[in-house]
Amino acid sequence: MADMATPPGSAPDTGGRRDFLTLATTAFTAVGVGAVVWPFISSMNPARDTLALASTEVDLAPVQLGQAVTVMWRGKPVFIRHRTPENVASARATPLTELKDPATDQSRVQKDEWLVLIGVCTHLGCVPLGQKPTDPHGDYDGWFCPCHGSHYDAAGRIRKGPAPLNLAVPGYTFTSDTKIRIG
Amino acid sequence: MSIGLHKSEFKNPVIRWVDSRLPLFTMMQKEYGTFPTPRNFNYFWNFGALAMVSLMIMILTGVFLSMNYTAHTGYAFDSVERIMRDVNYGWLLRYVHANGASMFFIVVYIHIWRGMYYGSYKAPRELLWMLGVVIFLLMMATAFMGYVLPWGQMSFWGATVITNLFSAFPVVGSHIVTWLWGGFSVDNPTLNRFFSLHYLLPFVIAGVVFLHIAALHITGSNNPLGIDPKGPQDTIPFHPYYTSKDSVGLVVYFIVFAILVFFMPNYLGHPDNYIPANPMVTPTHIVPEWYFLPYYAILRAVPDKLGGVLLMFGSIALLFVLPWLDGSPVRSMRFRPLARIAFALFTLNFFVLLYVGGKPAEEPYVTISRFATAYYFAYFLVILPLLARLERPLPLPESIARAVLGRGGGPIPMAAAAKPMEKA
Amino acid sequence: MRMLKSLVLLGAMAIAPAAYAAGEEIHLPETRFSSDGIFGTFDRASVQRGFQVYREVCSNCHSMRLLSYRNLSEIGLTEEQIRAVAADVQVQDGPNDEGQMFERPGRPSDRFRRPFANDAAARTANNGALPPDFSVIAKAREGGPHYIQALLTGYEDPPAGFTLGDGMNYNRYFPGHQIAMAAPLNPDQVEYADHTPATVEQMSRDVALFLHWAAEPELEQRRQMGIKIVLFLGVLGVLAYGVKRRIWADLH
Numbered sequence: 090m091a092d093m094a095t096p097p098g099s100a101p102d103t104g105g106r107r108d109f110l111t112l113a114t115t116a117f118t119a120v121g122v123g124a125v126v127w128p129f130i131s132s133m134n135p136a137r138d139t140l141a142l143a144s145t146e147v148d149l150a151p152v153q154l155g156q157a158v159t160v161m162w163r164g165k166p167v168f169i170r171h172r173t174p175e176n177v178a179s180a181r182a183t184p185l186t187e188l189k190d191p192a193t194d195q196s197r198v199q200k201d202e203w204l205v206l207i208g209v210c211t212h213l214g215c216v217p218l219g220q221k222p223t224d225p226h227g228d229y230d231g232w233f234c235p236c237h238g239s240h241y242d243a244a245g246r247i248r249k250g251p252a253p254l255n256l257a258v259p260g261y262t263f264t265s266d267t268k269i270r271i272g
Numbered sequence: 273m274s275i276g277l278h279k280s281e282f283k284n285p286v287i288r289w290v291d292s293r294l295p296l297f298t299m300m301q302k303e304y305g306t307f308p309t310p311r312n313f314n315y316f317w318n319f320g321a322l323a324m325v326s327l328m329i330m331i332l333t334g335v336f337l338s339m340n341y342t343a344h345t346g347y348a349f350d351s352v353e354r355i356m357r358d359v360n361y362g363w364l365l366r367y368v369h370a371n372g373a374s375m376f377f378i379v380v381y382i383h384i385w386r387g388m389y390y391g392s393y394k395a396p397r398e399l400l401w402m403l404g405v406v407i408f409l410l411m412m413a414t415a416f417m418g419y420v421l422p423w424g425q426m427s428f429w430g431a432t433v434i435t436n437l438f439s440a441f442p443v444v445g446s447h448i449v450t451w452l453w454g455g456f457s458v459d460n461p462t463l464n465r466f467f468s469l470h471y472l473l474p475f476v477i478a479g480v481v482f483l484h485i486a487a488l489h490i491t492g493s494n495n496p497l498g499i500d501p502k503g504p505q506d507t508i509p510f511h512p513y514y515t516s517k518d519s520v521g522l523v524v525y526f527i528v529f530a531i532l533v534f535f536m537p538n539y540l541g542h543p544d545n546y547i548p549a550n551p552m553v554t555p556t557h558i559v560p561e562w563y564f565l566p567y568y569a570i571l572r573a574v575p576d577k578l579g580g581v582l583l584m585f586g587s588i589a590l591l592f593v594l595p596w597l598d599g600s601p602v603r604s605m606r607f608r609p610l611a612r613i614a615f616a617l618f619t620l621n622f623f624v625l626l627y628v629g630g631k632p633a634e635e636p637y638v639t640i641s642r643f644a645t646a647y648y649f650a651y652f653l654v655i656l657p658l659l660a661r662l663e664r665p666l667p668l669p670e671s672i673a674r675a676v677l678g679r680g681g682g683p684i685p686m687a688a689a690a691k692p693m694e695k696a
Numbered sequence: 697m698r699m700l701k702s703l704v705l706l707g708a709m710a711i712a713p714a715a716y717a718a719g720e721e722i723h724l725p726e727t728r729f730s731s732d733g734i735f736g737t738f739d740r741a742s743v744q745r746g747f748q749v750y751r752e753v754c755s756n757c758h759s760m761r762l763l764s765y766r767n768l769s770e771i772g773l774t775e776e777q778i779r780a781v782a783a784d785v786q787v788q789d790g791p792n793d794e795g796q797m798f799e800r801p802g803r804p805s806d807r808f809r810r811p812f813a814n815d816a817a818a819r820t821a822n823n824g825a826l827p828p829d830f831s832v833i834a835k836a837r838e839g840g841p842h843y844i845q846a847l848l849t850g851y852e853d854p855p856a857g858f859t860l861g862d863g864m865n866y867n868r869y870f871p872g873h874q875i876a877m878a879a880p881l882n883p884d885q886v887e888y889a890d891h892t893p894a895t896v897e898q899m900s901r902d903v904a905l906f907l908h909w910a911a912e913p914e915l916e917q918r919r920q921m922g923i924k925i926v927l928f929l930g931v932l933g934v935l936a937y938g939v940k941r942r943i944w945a946d947l948h
Binding site: 294311350353354356358364367432508513514515517519520522523524526527530531533535537538543546547548556574 | 733750753762767828829832835836837838871886911913914918921922923925926929930932933936937939940944947
Binding site for chain 2: 114128129131132133134136137138139216
């Protein structure tokens with residue numbers, strides 16, 4: 090309205106006192122509207138029951154050397170691979186300088202033979218192949234994402250393709266020698 | 273018709289660019305800025321704006337609630353309680369939505385009351401009034417279906433009873449009811465279609481509200497004196513005078529709303545609706561939401577199924593023809609001493625109907641509801657048409673400005689008062 | 697005009713709930729709960745005792761299917777206490793890799809264990825009567841916690857001439873006075889950790905408050921927010937009225 094020429098009959102400006110009052114009212118209204126917006130936005134964030142969703146327990150005993158299992162955690166696949174000594178050796182032999190997202194193999198596992206990863210490609214969220222023996226494992230004996238051609242190595246690190254980061258490692262603990270709890 | 277850009281008076285280049293291609297800003301300025309409005313509105317004229325705000329609040333909270341609601345008989349109740357317990361601020365959204373329905377009806381009832389008292393339904397505003405009645409009907413349908421969604425005992429049995437109203441119609445009645453249900457009782461298909469329509473109808477309401485406002489801006493607003501503005505001295509621009517006055521009413525509205533939501537959120541609801549729906553057990557005393565009670569009382573006042581249903585629908589249908597039932601040329605009841613008393617009784621009678629509608633169908637409530645129903649219909653069908661012929665209205669003021677500012681003038685002679693509206 | 701408007705508002709608000717009262721009036725005894733009034737909160741010690749009563753007595757028949765063990769943190773139980781409470785029950789999970797359902801100790805994210813597999817089982821075990829779920833019972837009964845407490849302390853001998861159905865019990869405050877549930881609480885039925893004497897009166901108060909919390913866990917947050925918002929709107933109302941007065945000043 091300030092852009093319009095004062096229309097005939099509109100309230101004449103009565104000076105500073107009104108300006109302060111109007112300003113205070115406007116400020117209060119703005120604060121009020123801002124405060125009202127938050128509950129709406131917040132309601133779209135994960136609800137309490139979603140946040141509290143059960144952690145997943147996995148029994149590792151049946152997973153033979155060289156095999157892998159996929160379990161569901163928070164609606165996402167988690168890759169668990171029982172790595173062979175050769176897998177571990179090749180992952181550790183890779184110099185960090187060759188990595189796009191440098192991380193040592195040691196920093197990505199709790200026990201050398203058990204690699205636990207969130208099976209979601211860090212590019213655009215597809216599930217990489219490489220869990221089944223018949224799957225392609227990519228050029229680095231790990232996983233291959235068929236959507237856009239990202240290759241991960243035996244430590245789940247990105248080696249080739251558009252993905253920017255290594256496959257994420259979820260928080261997990263060994264509850265016994267052969268059991269882990271994810272989350 | 274000239275081809276080319278609209279001549280915009282705005283100075284801001286961006287606003288001007290848009291406005292000269294699509295004169296939205298000019299329209300807003302014309303309809304809500306400089307729009308000449310009678311200078312003598314009282315606070316009852318807030319309620320149109322309040323109803324508009326209520327509708328927006330209901331749509332906004334409803335859209336967010338639906339993100340977490342599950343329209344399935346097996347999950348509806350639990351999904352609503354999950355909103356209350358687990359969704360961030362879900363309890364706030366739901367209580368605002370549930371009590372917002374009550375606030376909407378309170379506001380709209382006062383808005384209708386104002387229209388009836390000040391004769392806003394009379395020429396040339398008949399169509400404006402009828403569009404308002406359409407909004408009211410759509411609101412009732414929306415509110416009814418919304419109340420079914422939590423799938424509590426009152427939801428289920430309310431849905432059963434109200435849909436069964438249609439079974440009163442001979443021959444086709446039972447087919448209509450089956451069609452409404454999508455089955456042989458109120459069940460999952462019913463819940464699903466009610467959810468769909470409950471989501472749809474508010475947008476239909478918004479459309480009719482647009483027409484309601486468009487019609488208002490053709491005829492201009494009525495005012496407490498019920499006489500037409502005769503010149504610029506009788507009107508003031510809508511902004512800033514009525515925007516500031518509406519803001520005051522709006523804050524009061526929000527205070528009442530907040531007290532309901534935060535301190536007595538279930539006060540207007542019924543405890544039984546926190547019992548999950550059970551098709552095998554009817555609650556001992558079922559009642560609709562408070563805003564339906566007057567019509568529920570009319571329904572129960574008649575000891576005949578079809579008669580009760582017809583009378584109930586008739587009680588609202590009467591509103592459509594109100595402009596033609598009341599033939600008095602004087603709009604405002606300030607100048608109609610007899611109609612004023614009759615309308616005061618009508619108001620009281622409405623509260624009586626509201627009260628007995630919530631009572632069990634036993635004496636003395638049944639007798640009271642019959643008398644109250646009789647008066648409800650008599651007011652429209654007998655009293656108003658008779659008063660139009662018999663009543664001697666008080667002298668009308670010469671103009672709004674004179675009446676408001678009290679500068680000289682005095683009442684005008686009776687001869688002029690008898691036909692005060694040039695437009696009519 | 698303002699008077700009229702507020703009258704209309706008040707009229708509508710006063711009539712609606714009053715209109716629901718039906719049938720024989722049963723007057724609840726005067727009791728006060730910490731959750732009463734607009735500033736009321738839940739007395740944590742009492743709610744925790746109430747949970748103990750529910751857990752040790754009521755939960756044998758009454759489910760609370762909408763509550764999870766994690767919710768108990770809201771009444772002041774620690775993470776460890778909650779884990780212990782949850783682990784105390786066996787819940788069904790599965791199917792496992794072999795397709796079998798199995799039992800495991802409860803976790804905080806689990807719902808309260810249900811005493812019966814389904815309604816039919818509950819009826820069979822309770823002489824044909826279905827013990828209602830307690831999740832929102834305080835919202836689902838007129839009077840809320842006041843009614844619950846009255847009911848739990850309202851068992852007495854039927855008055856002369858009152859015919860009691862088979863297996864039914866007389867209760868002053870139950871609608872119709874015939875209730876299938878026998879008096880559930882006896883003195884010293886539970887042993888409170890804080891050494892509060894476990895009278896029937898005390899236990900029923902505690903469990904009524906616990907059930908009120910269970911039905912309205914948002915109550916404290918809601919009221920706190922409400923007070924702030926109403927104060928805020930009060931100030932805004934004064935400001936808005938000031939602006940309106942000033943704008944209109946030149947018209948009169």
